[in-house]
Amino acid sequence: MNVFITGGTGWIGSAVVDHLIDTGHQVTGLARSDASAAVLEQKGARVRRGDLDDLDGIRAGTADADAVIHLANKHDWGNPAASNKAERDAVETIADTLVGSNRPFVLAAGLSGVVQGRPAVETDVSPAVGPDSHRGGAENLALEYVRKGVRVISARFASSTHGGGDHGFVSQLVAAARKHGVSAYIGDGANAWSAAHRFDAARVVRLGLEGAPSGTRLHVVAEEAVTTREIAEAIGEYLRLPVVSIKSEEAGEHFGFVARFFGLDMSASSARTRELLDWTPSGPTLIEDILAGAYA
Known part of the structure; x- marks a missing residue:
């Protein structure tokens, strides 16, 4: 598959890009800087210049791809509202572009706040709903597109996705x-x-992209x-x-x-x-x- 990925030079995304290429997929990564573009090119990936605010570029990258993986996030702890808005806007742009195509869309989600008092399970619905909620309610927003012909897979990453560096x-x-x-x-x-090691996390993303049914919530958790x-x-x-x-x-x-x-x-x-x-x-x-x- 030709996979368009955001966050492809990030901590998890860089491992995902390597794993996708190693398993025979073509990758196009969104890059906001010359340095990021160079990293992607050295790995053998194609580059689309832009960032999370470049919704036209995200839309074009999505339209050209067989599948999309969205891992980028601003992580602006000083201005969470800006991060939440950028996340929701990007997810909505990708999902709108994929309507009716049944193409896979894997998006990153978190486990923070999903449930307290017991381990979260994949059937637990995120309480984050609406643009003012955690991550802009992006997981629930994306899952609404299942009925619109998008094969949405939510990858909920462990609290610590670890490894050297x-x-x-x-x-x-x-x-x-x-x-x-x-x-x-x-x-x-x-x-x-x-917790999960980043290389294990990359495998879950690839396996989910290739075979998880639409509407699946994956827990990228080893421990x-x-x-x-x-x-x-x-x-x-x-x-x-x-x-x-x-x-x-x-x-x-x-x-x-x-x-x-x-x-x-x-x-x-x-x-x-x-x-x-x-x-x-x-x-x-x-x-x-x-x-x-x-x-x-």
């Missing part, structure tokens, strides 16, 4: 530990995150629940720092923006995804990556 949430926890001289968790540290205390203990062991509990009211000052996520339970099952795609994760665990120096 990861600059995501765990890297922020490591930075906070270095800054304060202690590796901390909040309260009793019993709340847990799901259902890694407690935040276990994460803090692994960081402490690697950095040779003491491990301590801090109160929730101290978390913002200690961790910065990542505190709002480190205090949440974001565990999730991927049992249905594994059965549907015949997928078995094979990458290192989150704790193994931390102890091996992935965040050095």
Whole structure:
């Protein structure tokens, strides 16, 4: 397939591009800079210049493709409204372009806030509805297009999609530990995150693109629940720092923006995804990556 991808030079997207090319697909990536374009070209992908605000370019890239993978997000923590709007606009543009084609559209979604008190499962409906909600309610918006002839697949990524060179949430926890001289968790540290290695995540995206039925929610999760205390203990062991509990009211000052996520339970099952795609994760665990120096 000729696959148009946004976010193809990002942390997950770069692994997806490599995996798609390795498995025989042609890839066209949206690139907002000369550097991003060069990276894509070096991998053997085609380039379409533009960004998430270039809706005409996204529409044209979608029209020319056999399938679309949307992984880009502004992640502007200082202006979440702008990120949410850009996400919703991009998803709506892609889906509108694909109406009636039955072409696959895989979009990135998150597990934050889907459910609390138990691991999320694939049949859980996201509570994010409407443009003012998390990620602009893009997952629910996209799934509305199933009845309009778009093969929509939502890929809900684990709280930590990790690997060597990861600059995501765990890297922020490591930075906070270095800054304060202690590796901390909040309260009793019993709340847990799901996790997956980025190469395992890339396989799920490709398998979903190729074969998941329309309307499927995939959980890109290799480990259902890694407690935040276990994460803090692994960081402490690697950095040779003491491990301590801090109160929730101290978390913002200690961790910065990542505190709002480190205090949440974001565990999730991927049992249905594994059965549907015949997928078995094979990458290192989150704790193994931390102890091996992935965040050095």
